[in-house]
Each structure stands twice: as C-alpha cells, then as structure tokens.
Amino acid sequence: SCSAADGKWSAGELQPYGPLPMYPSAQALNYGQAVFEGMKAQRSAKDRIVLFRPEANAERMAEGAARLSMCPPPKELFLEAVCKTVEANSDFVPPQGKGSLYLRPLLLGSGPILGLGPAPSYTLVVYCASVGSYFKGGQLTPIDLIVETRFHRSAPGGMGGTKCAGNYSPVLVTQLAAKKEGYSDVVYLDAKTDTYLEEVSSCNIFVVKGKTIRTPPLQGTILPGVTRRSIIELARSRGYTVEEVPVSVDEAMQADEIFTTGTAVVVSPVGSLTYQGERRQFGEPGQPGPVALELYDQLTGLQQEKLADPFGWVHPVC
Numbered sequence: 001s002c003s004a005a006d007g008k009w010s011a012g013e014l015q016p017y018g019p020l021p022m023y024p025s026a027q028a029l030n031y032g033q034a035v036f037e038g039m040k041a042q043r044s045a046k047d048r049i050v051l052f053r054p055e056a057n058a059e060r061m062a063e064g065a066a067r068l069s070m071c072p073p074p075k076e077l078f079l080e081a082v083c084k085t086v087e088a089n090s091d092f093v094p095p096q097g098k099g100s101l102y103l104r105p106l107l108l109g110s111g112p113i114l115g116l117g118p119a120p121s122y123t124l125v126v127y128c129a130s131v132g133s134y135f136k137g138g139q140l141t142p143i144d145l146i147v148e149t150r151f152h153r154s155a156p157g158g159m160g161g162t163k164c165a166g167n168y169s170p171v172l173v174t175q176l177a178a179k180k181e182g183y184s185d186v187v188y189l190d191a192k193t194d195t196y197l198e199e200v201s202s203c204n205i206f207v208v209k210g211k212t213i214r215t216p217p218l219q220g221t222i223l224p225g226v227t228r229r230s231i232i233e234l235a236r237s238r239g240y241t242v243e244e245v246p247v248s249v250d251e252a253m254q255a256d257e258i259f260t261t262g263t264a265v266v267v268s269p270v271g272s273l274t275y276q277g278e279r280r281q282f283g284e285p286g287q288p289g290p291v292a293l294e295l296y297d298q299l300t301g302l303q304q305e306k307l308a309d310p311f312g313w314v315h316p317v318c
C-alpha cells in the first residue's frame, strides 16, 4: 500500500484469495480510481515458468496511475508482487502449451474520501487464475466481429489509452447484445468521425493487405497493447511492412485478412466482420488467415521458449 501524503510504498504480503476489506467511501468504489493489468505466466519448453515483457505492464500501470492522479507503484515493487504471486501459485500454472496462469495486478484508490478528490491511500493487489483460450473454440478459431455504430469506447482527450476499470463498464451492453446475436465481440469506431477502427473490447486490431499490415495509431483513444507492440516488431522482422495509421472500416471490409491481439486472446484471426448489416467473410470458414497463423506461431513459440527470443522479451520468474 501507499500513503498519498508521502507517496511511499510499504512492502506487501501474500494472502489467501478472499474478500478485500474496504470502506464504503473507498475512492475506487465511488469515483473510479482503479487501473489494472493483464499478464500471463506460462510453463515453457525449457521447463521453467516465464513471463512476457513484465516491465511493459509495470510501465503501463504507472502511466495509467499518473493519468488518474494515483500513487504509481515503483517498477521493482510491481515486478516483485507479480513474481511472488506466480511462485506461490506455481502448482496452478498449466503444463506447457496447455494454458497459462493469468495474472491481474490491480491498483485501487482504496482510502476513504467523501468529496471528489484523489484517495488518501492506495493498494496494489495481484490475483491470478489458470486459464485456457479466451474465445470459445480454441485459440486459432476465427472470431466473428461486428462494428459498433451506436456507442463509443473512448473519446479524444479521454481515458482510452489507460487500462482503467471505468473503460470497461460502459461497453458491456454493446458486447452482451453482440454476443446474443452470435458475434464473438465488437469493434469500436473513432468518436470524432465514426470512420476509423479503434479496437475490440479487450484487444487491438490489425488489417492485412498483401505484405502490408496496418493497425490504428496510438493517439490516446486505444490501449497501447503489449501484444500489439510485440506483433508490430515481430511482423517487421519477418519482412512485413507495418504501418500505424488510421484504418477506415471500408478498408477493413476490403482487407485480405484481419486479426486481433492481446494478452488474453494472443493472436486471434477474424473470420468475419459485419458493418451496417453487411457481412464480409475472410478466407475459408473456420480457417485462420496465413498471416495470423504465422504470427501466432512465432509469438507463442517465443513466449513458450520453443523458438529463440532475439528481442529479450521472455523473463523467467525471479
């Protein structure tokens, strides 16, 4: 925990999973000071437990904390909390290639406050759970997306670039409605012009045409995904041209292939995109596109230490 008075963090401790004691007037519950991260620990081919770019998550949490006027946890403290959680739960890390231990570092304005203002104190908790694939059908089963035309996920100058809790509740109605109609998830458009793709509820999006891959640029309205950043580098190293430029929904409907990226979804091929009642199917039903498949194999191979890691992204748990 951290007291806002001096900004100093005190060391934490391991506790069995259970309820968090909180005041009803806890800042996070009333005014939304809450940012989180999503990470995965995996058992690698070298028979050890590894994390993927954990420092990037530490940095993103600190940036989000700054945007929400919260005490940012120091990188070392964040990494120690994550590693200790993994070590204490190593029995729950699935066998190699069979899933992972999902880790959820959560920073809360836990101290009580009645009037609007930042919390007097902060708590960082890390909890975890064993997970398999995010979308049903398995990791490389293509997903069906629908472009949302009524609600936006974020606006220029807003919070879209942070992983704050408040970004997720406003879009639940949208996501639930789409799932009811048989879609896997929703793609959001930019709030200014309703023309350009932003991202999916919990992942970033990439559009392929020939050897060129495009993904929406980071302008503060989408989450700077750790997987997004990694896929950009990985694709470039494999000879693709990757451009971070606005991608219109019309361009996406004409693409050769679309895929999404995220810690939870890894690289998920998109089987169809529906926009204003028009459905575009990509490739053969049920088959991942070749670029998504190649990048999935490369990324998971590297994350599971089956392939060499020239980037230095894979970290054995301390």
Ligand code: PMP
Residues within 6 Å of the ligand: 038, 163, 199, 200, 201, 202, 203, 204, 222, 223, 224, 225, 226, 227, 228, 261, 262, 263, 264
């Ligand atoms: N966008 C949103 C809105 C997300 O919640 C996530 C998941 N953290 C992502 C993109 C992908 O980010 P990452 O690759 O860091 O998991």
